[in-house]
Amino acid sequence: MSIDNNLIIRASENITELPITQPCFFSLQDIDLLWNPEVLVYTDFLEKLVFRIARKPKHLISHVQRIYYCFHTNLNEQLFAAIADFLFVLNKRGQAISWRILIGAKSRLNTDQFDVLKNYLKDEYADVNLLSGNRYSIFTRGLLGVNDMVKPFKKPDQPVYDPLELARDHIEYSQLEEAKQVLEEAILEQPTRLDIHHELLVLYQSTRDSAGFNQMLSELTQLGVDMIDEWAQLDNYFKGRNSDG
Numbered sequence: 001m002s003i004d005n006n007l008i009i010r011a012s013e014n015i016t017e018l019p020i021t022q023p024c025f026f027s028l029q030d031i032d033l034l035w036n037p038e039v040l041v042y043t044d045f046l047e048k049l050v051f052r053i054a055r056k057p058k059h060l061i062s063h064v065q066r067i068y069y070c071f072h073t074n075l076n077e078q079l080f081a082a083i084a085d086f087l088f089v090l091n092k093r094g095q096a097i098s099w100r101i102l103i104g105a106k107s108r109l110n111t112d113q114f115d116v117l118k119n120y121l122k123d124e125y126a127d128v129n130l131l132s133g134n135r136y137s138i139f140t141r142g143l144l145g146v147n148d149m150v151k152p153f154k155k156p157d158q159p160v161y162d163p164l165e166l167a168r169d170h171i172e173y174s175q176l177e178e179a180k181q182v183l184e185e186a187i188l189e190q191p192t193r194l195d196i197h198h199e200l201l202v203l204y205q206s207t208r209d210s211a212g213f214n215q216m217l218s219e220l221t222q223l224g225v226d227m228i229d230e231w232a233q234l235d236n237y238f239k240g241r242n243s244d245g
Contacts, residue, residue, distance in 0.1 A: 081140075204234060205237065
């Protein structure tokens with residue numbers, strides 16, 4: 001038994017018997033989970049799908065429902081956005097299903113849209129964060145503005161870590177280079193924090209990193225930062241080591 005559109009078939013059907021002009025996305029045991037023509041009477045069905053995906057990006061059945069709805073209703077710009085968001089969430093996983101969806105939707109996409117998605121799938125090293133979308137996209141970079149199909153979805157704020165504590169965590173696990181990097185970035189952003197100055201200087205001395213010390217000393221001097229005495233003391237220390245050979 002098949003539904004009235006040839007993009008999706010029952011699992012019991014033989015895919016190899018379909019003519020090449022009738023591509024399908026993939027098969028499901030229960031097609032009612034994916035599509036029911038009755039949803040066409042609900043004008044806000046797509047909006048609710050988009051909202052659900054924004055809240056639960058990994059709910060893949062919602063992505064497929066969105067793709068199928070857009071295809072069935074000839075919403076071609078929204079279809080492109082739906083596929084791009086689906087590929088973004090998969091992040092190079094599920095290549096087989098990704099290709100079948102793209103080929104199945106080719107007739108609804110313009111040449112540029114199809115090429116964008118095709119080239120992304122063909123390039124195994126492509127960065128998913130650079131995948132282009134449009135104004136209907138949720139996750140990919142929209143080219144025409146923001147998504148106007150759903151209320152803005154605000155991601156939870158990321159926890160804010162104190163750079164000094166983060167650096168000390170690195171030091172505890174002997175990750176000294178990582179600790180120095182954290183402190184160097186932090187001191188450029190917060191040059192008035194004396195505790196960061198002290199911690200970074202201790203690291204420079206303990207690792208005998210005169211090159212890193214001199215580079216940071218030069219950058220801070222150029223920025224006009226008031227230097228604490230320990231910078232001059234460590235500068236003399238490194239110069240003394242160099243003169244001693």
